[in-house]
Amino acid sequence: MQKTVNNKAWLLVIPVFICVAFSALIPLMTVVNYSVQDILGPDQRVFVGTEWFLQVLQDDDLHAALIRQIEFSAIVLLIEIPLGIALALTLPTGGWRASLCLVLLALPLLIPWNVVGTIWQIFGRGDIGLAGYLVNALGLNYNYTASPIDAWITVVVMDIWHWTPLVVLLCFAGLRAIPDAYYQAARIDGASPWAVFRYIQLPKLRGVLLIAILLRFMGSFMIYTEPFVLTGGGPGNSTTFLSQYLTTLAVGQFDVGPAAAFSIIYFLIILLLSFIFYTVIQNLGKGPAS
Amino acid sequence: MARIELKGLAHSYKAIPSAPTDYALRPMDMTWEDGGAYALLGPSGCGKTTLLNIISGLIHPSQGRVLFDGKDVTDLAPQQRNIAQVFQFPVIYDTMTVFDNLAFPLRNRKLGEAEVRSRVHEVAEMLELGADLKHRASGLGADAKQKISLGRGLVRKDVAAILFDEPLTVIDPHVKWILRRKLKQIHQQFRLSLIYVTHDQVEALTFADQVVVMYEGQVVQLGTPQELFEAPAHTFVGYFIGSPGMNLLPCRLDGDAIAIDGVRLPLTAEKAQRARAAGGELQLGIRPEFLRCLAAPQPGAIAADIEAVEDLGNYKIVTARLSGQVMKAKLPEDETVALGQGWLLLPPARTRLYAGGRAID
């Protein structure tokens, strides 16, 4: 449909344009700027082209952090998505019971992220933490400041506690949108509960799951505050993920050039992987051409 | 195939219904013969979908029993009743091919693959879906999807009845009659018990051997399309079936005759007696097709004011005012009648007397 052209509408876009420019475009341009220059002093800038990019890509520490990050995101996605779906399936479908459950589930999402880290830091301590004390009392030797495995477990459990409710909320909304007739038809066809899940609920949740997976992937891949507060990246660098490494590079060592170069690479990795996820999930629904 | 009986069946959303309006479905008794095609016809909110869902087992009635071939199935779940249902919008399993969709009910009942394959091919041929068996069900049009829904019911050899809940709602108008024809062919071929819910009189009258007309939760008439047209048992049936609906003329009883505007239309003494006993408002019903418009008075004709004659191409509609009441008559396209003073004749064979909405025979 051709709408009547109203040029005054452009005036309404300008404020948004300015905000986006300041908060996103200009900083992005600045980062690109830093990534191709070596800043020796306030007035001494040398164009170095791709030097920083090459240096960063050959950094072994970066490779290690990247692998840790990928492992973390994979573990977290593989647990949170199925767990979220399962919880959403068990929730009551409506009324005050459903509202109560949803509110309780949403509480972890409302806590500031550094507070989340602090909660779990205390919770996991062997001396004053409830979980740490109980686990040690059961005979297991649990110490997240000393053992990398324990640290990983704690970080993963914390992330699951923090973010699974998001998946649950999205899946709950998606399940409510399925018309009753599908369930009725399944009953009449004699379908088992598993068949109902596989052939009706899961396909109809595809759109919602796409959002959940993308959000959790991006969130976990960029995770910073919670593990930093919980373990500080340790013991050693066993829980140092990409964003923490980047911060160390930029702020700790004040190597702005490499940090800027790495930021751009980081951004491109997330963009690429998100695009892959999106395309795969969208095409899962299409299937072979009829 | 099953004979379906409803005994004292009623449904109310209130715990203790006291007035007729508390019922979604008022108490009823009905028997539907094995292998018959029945339509439940009525406006939105008349209770037809509630009745359908009680028969399929998706709703448990608050009163009464449902019997299939004499066996009480009221407390059985849908899958135990062996019925199939086709819904308003196509319900298919998106991720499966057409073949798998049709095979689904059979596989759930643990039938051998060889038999599954033969049944599915048989049904697919009948529904003209043979070419699409390997395709994904989600890629097909709405009418093909409804055929798949129907196929899932046909594929089960022992299905007791197939229930349809306004299945042609989302189908394009020019394709509707193809699907209707297919349903009729299937009925002829298999002689299955089919129950079809609709608010469209064309669908109901084309499809069914017998039509159950419902209004405000109660069954108003059960009859063949011919009976409903020629002998409506209730003024609602007269109004709802036929386009335009039946004319209803308030009248009064004068001895053994009906008196309107000084003209007497005689009744048998017996009929007059029953009319008096029935109570309620008296009305004469006559369909526009049978109401005759005359230019000159004849015995039995009543004076009326011919207000308008509309040319509708195939036929004409005459609007006349008789005793303050608007009446419509249908004329063949080549005839016409002059405006102004005219006379209307109500042929006794085609005129029915109603008291309180119910026909007096």
Place this chain on the structure above:
Amino acid sequence: MTLTLEKIGMRVGASMHLEDIDLSLPGSSVTVLLGPTLAGKTSLLRIMAGLDRPTSGRILVDGRDVTGVGVRRRNVAMVYQQFVNYPSLTVYENIASPLRMARKLEAAEIDRRVRATAEIMRIDSLLDRLPAQLSGGQQQRTAIARALIKGADLLLLDEPLVNLDYKLREELRAEMREIFAERAVTVVYATTEPAEALMLGGNTAVLDAGRVIQFGTTIDVYHHPANLRVGEIFSDPPMNLMPVELAGGMARLSPELAFAAPSHMRGLGVGSFRLGVRANHIFLEPQPSADLAIPASVELSEISGSETFVHARHNGLGLVVQREGVHRYELGQPVTLHIDPKRLYAFDASGALAAAPERSLGAL
């Protein structure tokens, strides 16, 4: 107010939604836009309203060019297929909304007009309800009331009854015709159903694939379709078409079937024609003047309450017969179709009307 469309065209992407539309609608008239779905009726209504701008041509209201004028400055009201009402306002507020937005009237006057219009649309007892509490028919009545109260010079309706039960459609159709007759407003009513066009009367513009293929008084267009397409569109069920060869005063339908060409077709000469006959002019019983008898077998009989439509097939040719009353036919039942040749339309090879039956009116 007179509305004139000159050479209106509407191109969207690569396709022409409307092409070469020339229409002249007199003031206080009812014009029906009749055509199948996707013929361009909605596009044309939107251009008349000013919601879209045509890619070529101009629109004149009372002689003034309004092609570029936006919808808010045109005096137009529109009713849609989907019952469009403000969901959070009561029926009263919905109907009052155009008057309140114009802000020219006092509250007492608005109240008077709202109640008067509600009474005309028979929803005066529902003024306190919200649209969600109303049935489909009542919601559409509210939408129509809202359009009427504006007192606009141009009232556009886009298939307003298509989402209603058929009984409600009948009632609303008759009411709307009376309402249009009482007001001095130019009405343009889009529909796919010939019956609605015939009931509304007035003029009809038949649209097909973005073009107006015929325009005239409704009953004239019905009895004298300019070509095949109009014959098909303006009949429900669609006009039956039979290909014949005309030669030497005889029309040949098939090797076994030939009949004497009727008088109105004598001047047609030799060639291939398609004969059109409406469903209600085919009979299943021998009639005095129906000389043409075609053997066929029944494919389906559809009962519509007061009529039966029989779909029959003769040698691969599908024909639909309309019969009064309710009758039962079995699938595959052999029948004979009797046609009075004087009722036949003849369309030449290009689809244009070559001969139309003479109309005779007999008084009772």
